[in-house]
Amino acid sequence: MDSSKSKMVIMFVLLLIKFEGGWSEGCLDHEIFALFRLKYFFNDLHDWVDDEGATDCCQWVRVECNNTTDRVIALDLSDTRNWDLGEWYLNASLFTPFQQLESLDLSWNKIAGCVENEGLERLSKLNNLKMLDLSENLFDNSILSFVGRLSSLRSLKLSYNRLEGSIDVKELDSLRDLEELDIGWNKIDKFVVSKELYLRDTGFKGTFDVREFNSFNNLEALDMSNNEIDNLVVPQELRLSDNHFRIPISLEPLFNHSRLQIFDAYNNEINAEITQSPSLTPNFQLSHLSLSFGYGDGxxxxxxxxxxxxxxxxxxxxxxxxxxxxxxxxxxxxxxETLSLVNDSLAGPFRLPIHSHKQLGLLDVSNNNFQGHIPVEIGDILPSLISFNISMNALNGSIPSSFGNINSLQILDLSNNQLIGEIPEHLAVGCVNLEYLTLSNNNLEEGLYLNNNSLSGKIPRWLGNLKGLKHIIMPENHLEGPIPMEFCQLYSLQLLDISDNNISGSLPSCFHLLSIEQVHLSKNMLHGQLKRDLSYNRLNGSIPNWVDGLSQLRHLILGHNNLEGEVPVQLCGLNQLQLLDLSNNNLHGHIPPCFDNTTLHESYSNSSSLKPFETSLFTTKNIAHIYQGKVLSLLSGLDLSCNKLIGHIPPQIGNLTRIQTLNLSHNNLIGSIPSTFSNLKQIESLDLSYNKLNGKIPHQLVELNALAVFSVAYNNLSGEIPECKAQFATFNERSYEGNTFLCGLPLPICRSPATMPEASIGNERDDNLIDIDRVFRIQFDPLNPSNP
Structure with missing residues (x-):
């Protein structure tokens, strides 16, 4: 008897240890049960499942456990309730089982309050709770009396709720450990203050008595942006942007605040300095200063x-x-590091300091009245500039070549001045990181001409050194000559506009097409063929919709890349297109039915030819060839193989009477083979294998006398193969294998129509459907496949 009692005591102790967290192999049962109760109210927690093997809630999303005890210590329930259910009231007792909880996020759930007698004061039992996020809900002022009892809190977020009017600070007296309080974007007047205070968009107006802050000695950061207040205490960081302060530009009222380091008064009223004691100097040393957007003059x-x-x-x-x-x-x-003096009515010469300044990265002095020359030594005095804007001034003279010494320069805007001369070649050679170069509305004579200059000459070849350049904009000039081959080095170019000039020749064959977002080449004298071979690269993303802007494009070779998205119908706008290879990518969707708008459907005309050195790699008759010169100009084809295309083959493909090769294999195409394919009189290679096509092979295809390679293998085709004559007499069983219900030479001969099975649409999705009789004959009687 004593032994039985001892065993019961031991089992009881072990159970106590388990439930106290001293012996744990996963979530405690009562915490799992509590989580499933929460799921009823926070109904978007689809990943919380009560499946066998999924009982360790520590592995669930939005749940964090202590690594040692496996007790739940953090719950992220933000935005987990369907908003269509409207506002609701929370039962805070649901969280009391989580005795070790440290962090609770209930934001974005449209909680309007708590159930009577089950308010947030219930959380006071959670002695470890340090972070509570109630932002983006519908709580009113009554919430403060409840959260004021959570003495363990260090962070409390109540922004974007319905707090308004006066708040009794005593309601939060017990929050002795509070370090962060966010009550921004409400409409309140009084508040508790910790080290950081956020009062953005709180609706404060008029005079704000700074004496209310006297007891807040630990205040380090105060954000009162976007209000209409007048006065406040000054901590180390003071941000007053978007208010109605009348701030004296002397900042004399702040001179005694020695802790002040950051002062942001963006978009207030800056007053002219009327009087200032000459002996007064500020006690602060600022690191950041913004006084922009004042309203005064002089x-x-x-x-x-x-x-x-x-x-x-x-x-x-x-x-x-x-x-x-x-x-x-x-x-x-x-x-x-940054200095902005935009639109300040500054005038006179633009003089630089005597000594080199190696930290300044951004200098913007645009829209002033600076006159004279840009200092020739600017590249030596400011060698670390990343962005320099001195546009909309009255500067004259030439562009200093010392800009080329600033190899970190990415943005250079010298537009709307009276500059003359040429762009120094050293600028292009040295500024290897330049992305934006704006020179419009000057009097430049040579070099890179932008819009509204009315200048002539050739495009400088050394522009190719600007490998980071993203925009070249120079329309409506008198530029002439070819587009430089050096443009092939502009790997980051996104916009090229040389329209309305006298540019001749063609776009260089090596040009990196897919980095471009816009190309404007109209109203020039371009001729010849525009060829694009970018196959066997690692290009990704989608084919840009602007591709139809290259109206003279004849060859587009993008095979063996990682392109995604659909085949854009804009390709049909390339009316000169004769060769399109998009094979071996990840394209999906349907095949556009409009390719017959291109020259793929026309008979060949020898009025054009390619230069001998221009080549393209293209696969036809199952062999990849490099085509060159006149042979390339004769070639026409469409290869969309090895993608993820779906739907029916458009019958309009049969109108592409010019093509010698058509490859649609290794996709997910369905439906029948269009009988219009009999119009492809010049077709030499036709591959439709590895799809889900059904129905019969059109008997009209025997009229394709040029056909040398043909495959419809591994589809769901049925019925009798077209008559074994002409070119079809040359195709063996490999052209048809993998189609269970095909018959006729070179496959086994067909039985009578009454007994022949036919593939159904359902066969498209049944990869296990096998004709045992057919397999037996092919496998064991290969020398006489026609023997029934």
Whole structure:
């Protein structure tokens, strides 16, 4: 008896250990049960399943467990309830089984409150809960009295709810450990403050008494953007953008705030400096400053900036300041990385500092009144520029060749000035990372001409050195000569516009077509054939829809790549197309029925020819050949094999009377073989194998006297093979294998029509349907396949 009691005690202790988490091989049973209860309310949790072998909830999505105890410590239930169900009320007791829970995300669920007596105060039993996200819901002010009892919280997010009016700060007094409070995008007036306070779009207006912040000594970051407030305390980081502050450009009211490092007052009213004590200097050293978009005129350059030496980012745009370029700002701040002085009414010469400044990456002084020359030494003084914009000024002279010393330069905008001369070749040779070069509306004489210059000459060949260039825009000029072969090096080019010029020749055969998004070549004197052979590469993505803009394109070879998407109908707009190879890609969808709009359906005319050195690799008669010169001009074909194309073969394909080869094999095509294929009088190779075609082989195909290679193997075709005469007498059983219900020479002869089986549509999806009699005869009597 004592032994039995001892065993019961041991079992009871072991059960206690298991349920306390000391002995665990997965989720505790009561936590799994609690998760399934949650699934009823958060009904988009489709991955939570009660299947055998799926009882370890620690492996479920949106669930995180302690690695040692396997207790649930985090639940992410954001956006897991169907919004069509509307607002609802939460039973917070559902979460009490998770005693070790540390993080709970309930955002984006349209929760309007809690069930009576089952509010969030129930979570106070969860002593480890540190993060609670209730943002993007429909809670009102009453929620604060509940969350105020969760003393363990360190992060509380209530943004985008229905909080409004005054909030009693005492309701949150117990949140002693709170480090992050986000109540932005509500309409409230008072709040609790931790180290970070986010008050964006809270509806504050008028005067905000800064004394309300006096007790918040730990405040490090305050964001009050997009309000209409006037005054506030100054922490290290102060962002006041998009308000109605009247900010003196001297910033004198902030001089005593020695902790201030970041001041963002973007889009406020900047006042002209009226009086300032000359002896006063700021106690702060700023790293970031934005005072852009003021409304006043006649503002002088801020004098406090003469005392700043740690600036990294400065934006003083749209303030209408008087004076010249502040080269002293660069001299005093060697860490300066960005400087924006856009639309500031600055005038005079554009003078640079004496010493080289190696940190400045962005300089934008566009839309001012700078005059004179661009300093010839700019590339040596500012060698680290990534973006330089000095457009819409009154600069004259030539473009300094020292720009070529800035090999990091990606964006250069010198447009809308009075520059003359040519683009220095050293700019192209040195600026190897240049992506955007804008020079329009100047008086340039040679080189790269952009729109509205009315200039002449050839396109500089050295432009090919700008391998990162993305846009070349130079329409409506008098450019002449061919497109340089060096353009083949512009691997990043996205837009090429040389329309309305006198360009002759053709697009270089090596041009990297698929990097381009737009090509404008109209109104020139281009002639010859545009050829594209990009096969056997690693090209991916889809065939661009703008491809029909290359109206003179004759050969498009894109086989053996990783192209996806559908075969664009825009290919039918290539009315000069005679050779199209899209084989061995991942294309899907239907075959466009409109290829008969191209020259694939016309008889050959010898009025055009290709240059002897132009070649293309194309597969016909099951052999890949390199075609060149006149032979290439004679070749016409369509190869869409080895893709994922579906649907019926368009009967219009039978109108492509010019083609010598047609390969649609290794796809998922269905339906019958169009009888219109009998019109393909010049066809030499026809491969329809490895599809799901059904019905009979059209007997009219025996009229194709040029046919040398023919395969319909591995489909679901049925009935008698066309009469074994002419070219069809040359095809052996390999042309027809894999079609269970085909018969007739060179396969076994057909039985009487009354007893012959026929393949049905269902056979397209039945790969296991086998004619045992046929297999027996083929396998064991190969020397006499016609013997029934």
């Amino acid at each position: 503002v002088t350059f801020p004098k406090f900036l003469y005392h700043q030496h740690d600036l990294v980012n400065v934006d003083l745009s749209h303030i209408k300041m008087n004076g010249g370029f502040p080269n002293w700002l660069l001299e005093n701040n060697t860490r300066l």
